[in-house]
Amino acid sequence: MSNVPSDLLYTKEHEWVRIDGNTATVGISHFAQSQLGDVVFVELPDVGKTFEIGESFGTVESVKAVSEIYAPLSGSVAEINNAVIDAPELVNDDPYGDGWLAKFEFTSEPSGLLSAAEYEQFIKEEADK
Amino acid sequence: MKQTPLNARHRALGARMVEFGGWDMPVQYAGIIAEHKATREGAGLFDISHMARFWVTGPDSERFIQLIDTFDISKTAIGQSDYGIMCYEDGGIVDDIFTYHLGPDEWMVVANAGNAEKDWAWLNQHTAGYDVVLTDRSQELAMIALQGPKSESLLAGLTDADVINLAFHGITKATVDGVAGYISRTGYTGEDGFELFLPASEIERIWDRLSEAGATPIGLGARDSLRFEPGLALYGHEIDRDINPYEAKLGWVVKLDKGPFIGSEALQDIKANGAARTLIGLEMTGRGIARQGYPVVALDGSELGVVTTGMPSPSLGKNLAYALVKAGSVKVGAEVDVLIRDKPVRASVVKTPFYKARYKK
Known part of the structure; x- marks a missing residue:
């Protein structure tokens, strides 16, 4: 049912992470955007701001709901996706591509992230609740 | 969690289900924005069976409703309905309601799902001295809404009732696809539209017929955005235990000149002193x-x-x-x-x- 690319890592807060050297690109998963519905607003932090793992770094909002997005690792914001600020529907249309949210430069090696298989299992359990 | 008789239908349609007022309800099917627009431009179909339907019958039914309602229903003719508010003695709001005058000494009160138990207790608490019978028919009678500019023509093809000439806030006995119940010209979207009160056992088939005729299923998400734009109050938001009707811009629903009712003294003071x-x-x-x-x-x-x-x-x-x-x-x-x-x-x-x-x- 949900699309979970195998080359990405995930969190239990439904973010995905793509590691490339010292940089981690972050977005919300296909499952997360489908649960949220039409995304109408995205708030992202200023470039250079630092976050601890698990800290809220912004919000993704639908007509009815506000969903916080959490830093999947500790680091500083290297880049934000200005395209999703102007066109929040990108988060629905292409959550793993043009709908990415922010890039972090991490300070310590990421840990505790889920593999695609583990995340798939996790959302299956969530959906059965 | 409580389920309406349409629960299986919502799930079969792939709706995203949420808990609302103790009920397992669809929040959206295709998406809130698409559903919102489908209602404003066409016809939206809503399961609102989670709302409460209380019958008030007996020789004192009108006098009893005058006691618990801030509105003056003495002018509500048989076949008409009105928006009303039930207040506490201090002017805070128990719930907002719709009172439908069905026949001589027969009224239906429709109230919010989340307040159903509280309202039922509140009504029963005030019957002393009134010759009335209260009956909760929420279970046996399902309630669906058909809302939007295309509702009238869509419904006209499925009922024996003259819905084209049904007055604003009117209610009539009707058969819909052969099933007997009531149709009213009421709703919660700011559009022309209807609410249908039909036996729970038949409602799934009627839902499907309306849907096949072109009505779009609408979840609670768009129900909220549709009521929000025209400024229709929602309990727990614009109205509540600690908010009085004057504060909520609902002073027009409070008829102080009709004689005493629950909350009338406090509301008189609030009106005199300003909210x-x-x-x-x-x-x-x-x-x-x-x-x-x-x-x-x-x-x-x-x-x-x-x-x-x-x-x-x-x-x-x-x-x-x-x-x-x-x-x-x-x-x-x-x-x-x-x-x-x-x-x-x-x-x-x-x-x-x-x-x-x-x-x-």
């Missing part, structure tokens, strides 16, 4: 969406009030909100800040309602 707070409309001019509970402050940071409902308006394409603020503190055109996660975001005070209702009257 402490007033409901205003806000349009966000800064980047952000106001949500219920967010503080509203003056530009100098002083407290004004709180947001009751806020969202991006699908019909108007703006981020709008209602807020309950200190009476007289701001005027239309004034600028205020809404504190969104502690950050002030600029908003303008605008006229309400945001959307002009398009009823057929």
